[in-house]
Amino acid sequence: GAVVSQHPSWVICKSGTSVKIECRSLDFQATTMFWYRQFPKQSLMLMATSNEGSKATYEQGVEKDKFLINHASLTLSTLTVTSAHPEDSSFYICSAPRQGDYNEQFFGPGTRLTVL
Amino acid sequence: GQNIDQPTEMTATEGAIVQINCTYQTSGFNGLFWYQQHAGEAPTFLSYNVLDGLEEKGRFSSFLSRSKGYSYLLLKELQMKDSASYLCAGLDSNYQLIWGAGTKLIIKP
Numbered sequence: 001g002a003v004v005s006q007h008p009s010w011v012i013c014k015s016g017t018s019v020k021i022e023c024r025s026l027d028f029q030a031t032t033m034f035w036y037r038q039f040p041k042q043s044l045m046l047m048a049t050s051n052e053g054s055k056a057t058y059e060q061g062v063e064k065d066k067f068l069i070n071h072a073s074l075t076l077s078t079l080t081v082t083s084a085h086p087e088d089s090s091f092y093i094c095s096a097p098r099q100g101d102y103n104e105q106f107f108g109p110g111t112r113l114t115v116l
Numbered sequence: 117g118q119n120i121d122q123p124t125e126m127t128a129t130e131g132a133i134v135q136i137n138c139t140y141q142t143s144g145f146n147g148l149f150w151y152q153q154h155a156g157e158a159p160t161f162l163s164y165n166v167l168d169g170l171e172e173k174g175r176f177s178s179f180l181s182r183s184k185g186y187s188y189l190l191l192k193e194l195q196m197k198d199s200a201s202y203l204c205a206g207l208d209s210n211y212q213l214i215w216g217a218g219t220k221l222i223i224k225p
Contacts, residue, residue, distance in 0.1 A: 043217040107158040
């Protein structure tokens with residue numbers, strides 16, 4: 001089966017610092033990757049769609065200057081949370097469909113971010 | 117607007133059967149997914165339906181009625197490890213997943 005990895009699994013940082021989260025498709029190519037945020041006891045909230053070789057598409061209410069997304073290759077997308085604040089503490093999950101096949105999305109294991 | 121509705125919480129007994137319902141409204145329709153999510157973990161894929169009818173996969177089955185905008189996930193021979201949240205998600209015309217809030221399933225011995 002297809003595998004998506006995320007790094008780091010968890011991170012604790014001070015308020016005002018930036019944190020980079022990597023999402024990799026290990027055995028398939030993904031021109032599109034999705035970034036989600038999930039607060040405790042809530043459903044997944046789509047933040048943005050990451051497109052290889054072009055700009056990401058952000059959902060309404062998500063600040064693109066705060067959540068920087070770079071999809072530099074067919075297997076790697078990064079999300080950088082800039083100037084993190086305690087309210088950014090959340091579970092960040094990426095997912096990727098196989099290139100050209102949206103019948104299944106493969107999720108990374110998630111990254112738990114805690115901002116002090 | 118787009119919307120996915122499913123019950124917030126359900127309780128069932130070990131060894132029994134439970135049906136989790138989901139109704140959806142999406143802009144266009146390219147299929148309906150069910151995912152299982154244990155606390156603190158990412159969702160894992162359970163099923164995908166794009167045609168009407170029942171798809172069976174071991175203890176889990178998923179049903180879709182496109183005319184009714186309705187799906188259900190059926191779990192048989194419940195085990196304690198099935199305690200989790202079950203997420204219903206519709207794939208719209210832009211191939212974006214529209215997520216329900218999830219149904220927390222509690223299994224009692």
